Amino acid sequence: MKIEEYLETLPDNLLNGEDVQLPEKSFREIFKFVNLDKDDIFYHLGCSDEKGIEIAVNEFGVKKAVGIDNNLEKIEHTKKILENKKINAELICQNIEESEISDASVILFWFTDETVINQMIEKFGKLKPETKIITIWGPLPDCLPDKVDFPYILNKVPFKKAQSMQEQLLAIFGVKCVDFVTAWEFAERYTKAIGSPEIKNDRFLTIIQTLVIWINAKKLGVVCGDEIPESIKTYINIMKMHFDIDFEYLLKE
Template identity: 85%
Template sequence: MKIEEYLETLPNNLLSGEDVQLPEKSFREIFKFTELGKDDIFYHLGCGDEKGISIAINEFDVKNAIGIDNNSEKIENAKKVLEKNNSKGKLICQNIEESDISDASVILFWFTDENVINKMVEKFETLKPETKIITIWGPLPDCLPDKVDFPYIINKVPFKKAQNMQEQLLAIFGVKCVDFVTAWEFAERYTKSIGSPEIKNDRFLTIIQTLMIWINAKKLGVVCGDEIPESIKTYISIMKMHFDIDFEYLLKE
C-alpha cells in the first residue's frame, strides 16, 4: 500500500494530533528552549490535560499559565487535578479560534488541521511584538523560524516570511542540503522527544519520518547529490518487503 493509504489506517485522533499528549520531559525541554520565566504569560492551545500548565507554574514560575481545549471532559478532569495538587493556572473549555490570547508572551501550538492553523496564524499576527509561538516538527506556514531545537521551533511576532519552501526547510535543518544523516538525525529527535517508550515502535516511526524528510527534500531540490543514498534505498525496500508500505512511487512524482 502507498504510505498515504497506510496513514489512513491509523486512528483519526492520532493523525489530527487530538488525544496525543506530550510527555512531561517534552514540556521541560520546550520551556528551557524558550527560556520561559517569571515575566511570561504562557498559553497551551489544545492542552488536553494540565501537565504543561502545572510545570510552567510550579517549575518555571511563570506569571500565569492558561490551557485552552474544546473538549469539556478533558478540561474538567484537568481542573480536578490542578485543584487536587493546589496548583495555580487556568483551564478554559473553548475553541482556540475564539479565545482571547492577547496578553500571551509564549504560546505552545501543535495542530495539523490546516484550517485551524491558517485562522490562528492570522490571530497570532495581531499579538504584541516578540511573542513566541512554539510549534513542533514544522514552523508556521510560509514563515522562517527564529530559533530551532528540533523538533521544537519558535516563530516570533512579527513573523519572518520565507521566500519559498526550500528556504524554509533548510532553515529548519540548519544545513545547505539534506542528506541521509540529516534526515535520520532529525527524524530520531522527533520520535525521541514525543514518541512512546516502545523502542521498537519508535524505530519504525523514525524510519518512516526519515524517508519522508529525505523524499520531501528531494522534491524541493535541496538534497545533497543527484543519487539516491543506499541507506534510503535499503529502508524503502524494508518498508515494502516487510510492511507492504510503498515509498517508491513518491520518487517518481
C-alpha cells in the same frame, strides 16, 4: 499500500494529535528552549491535560498559565487535578480559533489541521511584538524560524517571511542540503521528543519520518547530490517487503 493509505488505517484521534500527549521531559525541554520564566504568560493551545500547565507554574514560575481545549470532558478532568494540587491556572473549554490570547507572551501550538493553522497564524500575527509561538516538527507556514532546536521551532511576532519553501527547510535543518544522515538525525530527534520511555516502535517511526523528510527535501530540490542514497533505497525496500508500505511512487511524482 501507499503511505497515505497506511496512515488512513490509523485512528483519527492519533493522526490529528488528539490523543498524543507530550511526555513531561518534552515540556521541560520546550520551556528551557524558550527561556520561560516568572515574567511570562503561557498559553497551551490544545492542552488536553494538565502536564504542561503544571510544569510551567511549579517549575518555571510563570506569571499566568492558561490551557485551552475544546474537549469538555478533558478540561473538567484537568481542572479537578489542578485544584487538588492547588495549582493556580486557568482552563478554558473552547475552540482555539475563538480564544482570547492577546496577553500571551509564550504560546505552545501543536496542530496538524491546515484549516486551524491558517486561521491561527492570522490571529498570531496580531499579537504584541516578541510574542513567542512554539511549534513541533513543522514551522508556521511561510515563516522563517527565529530559533530551532529540532523538533522544537520558535517564531516571534512579527513573523519573518520565508522567500521559498527551500529557504524555510534549510533554515530549520541548518544545513546547505539534506542527506540521509541529516534526515535520520532529525527524524530520530522527533521520535524521541514525542515518545514515552516505554515506546516500542520508535525505530519503525524513525524510518518513516526519515523517508518523509528526505523525499520532501528531494521534491524541493534541496537534497545532497542527484542520486538516491543507498540507505534510502534500503529503507524503502524494507517498508515495502516487510510492512507493505510503498514510498517509491513519491519519488516519481
